[in-house]
Amino acid sequence: MLNAIEDGADGVYVAGCLEGECHYIEGNLKAKRKVAYVKKTLSELGIEPERVEMYNLSSAQGARFAEIANEMSDKIRELGPTPIKKNHAA
Amino acid sequence: MIVADRKSLQEILAMVQDNKKILIAGCKGCVTVCNVGGLKEVEILASSMKIARKKEGKDIDIDIQVLERQCDTEYVAGISEIVDDYEAVISLACGVGPQFLSEMYKDQIFYPGVNTTFFGGATQHGVWEERCAGCGTCAIHNFGGLCPIARCAKSLMNGPCGGSSNGICEVNKDTECIWDSIVRKKMEAGKLEDLLGVKGLKDWTTARDGGPRRSIREELVQGNI
Numbered sequence: 001m002l003n004a005i006e007d008g009a010d011g012v013y014v015a016g017c018l019e020g021e022c023h024y025i026e027g028n029l030k031a032k033r034k035v036a037y038v039k040k041t042l043s044e045l046g047i048e049p050e051r052v053e054m055y056n057l058s059s060a061q062g063a064r065f066a067e068i069a070n071e072m073s074d075k076i077r078e079l080g081p082t083p084i085k086k087n088h089a090a
Numbered sequence: 091m092i093v094a095d096r097k098s099l100q101e102i103l104a105m106v107q108d109n110k111k112i113l114i115a116g117c118k119g120c121v122t123v124c125n126v127g128g129l130k131e132v133e134i135l136a137s138s139m140k141i142a143r144k145k146e147g148k149d150i151d152i153d154i155q156v157l158e159r160q161c162d163t164e165y166v167a168g169i170s171e172i173v174d175d176y177e178a179v180i181s182l183a184c185g186v187g188p189q190f191l192s193e194m195y196k197d198q199i200f201y202p203g204v205n206t207t208f209f210g211g212a213t214q215h216g217v218w219e220e221r222c223a224g225c226g227t228c229a230i231h232n233f234g235g236l237c238p239i240a241r242c243a244k245s246l247m248n249g250p251c252g253g254s255s256n257g258i259c260e261v262n263k264d265t266e267c268i269w270d271s272i273v274r275k276k277m278e279a280g281k282l283e284d285l286l287g288v289k290g291l292k293d294w295t296t297a298r299d300g301g302p303r304r305s306i307r308e309e310l311v312q313g314n315i
Binding site: 002003005006041042044045046047083084 | 098099100134137138140141142144145
């Protein structure tokens with residue numbers, strides 16, 4: 001996640017299994033904590049933490065996946081381009 | 091193990107604000123175990139610093155290395171061929187690391203990326219507590235295996251002070267009164283009389299009060315073992 005932001009991604013979302021239904025038992029809960037940690041790190045750096053999000057859905061929820069992708073895209077459009085890309089190019 | 095906390099990102103960035111080519115050196119010893127200076131933490135710090143610099147529109151070139159241990163010269167020597175390639179080095183080892191590095195590479199600047207705090211262990215995931223003060227004369231067997239030197243705010247040897255209330259130390263509401271625990275443990279074992287003997291004055295010359303310490307194992311120095 002940090003590497004993506006570092007390389008100029010405007011936003012990153014992590015799609016994990018539904019809570020309680022992870023093949024790796026706690027994998028999605030660990031991912032959720034990691035996303036929270038990255039959000040905290042971005043806040044420290046003065047970057048909107050909303051640029052990183054965690055979503056939970058099953059592999060059978062294709063429609064929901066598309067909905068989340070649109071939701072995240074809209075959110076990033078509202079936030080605008082990452083300050084990293086903008087300043088780095090300048 | 092030696093426990094440490096990472097310095098804030100802002101403090102670390104301020105240390106190297108004039109440097110563009112930086113090495114972050116981690117350590118596979120204690121700081122890896124307490125999740126502050128191992129490979130993962132080194133990578134996170136490097137990425138965070140790159141993001142911070144890019145946000146300011148400034149260039150930065152960061153490489154990372156994780157040494158087996160920074161408290162052994164043979165491992166410190168492992169970066170001899172690259173150390174001069176950098177304007178500064180941030181060490182995420184305990185306070186021993188940047189000193190061993192500074193002693194071996196006299197022309198390089200080594201910044202401590204962590205605050206070394208104490209000798210202790212993890213009581214739960216993410217929580218570490220002090221257990222040993224390294225006083226040089228261990229006597230925990232006299233106190234039910236609980237160290238009053240490290241764990242009593244006053245390092246008292248003959249019982250609790252008046253600041254003990256309901257098992258809590260007056261210094262901090264989250265700190266147990268270790269003397270309360272020692273007494274309770276002895277009472278439960280029916281051996282309270284073990285604590286009746288008055289302990290004489292402790293010889294603090296084996297602790298920090300005697301100045302910097304050195305431990306010499308002759309058989310190792312002579313190469314017999």
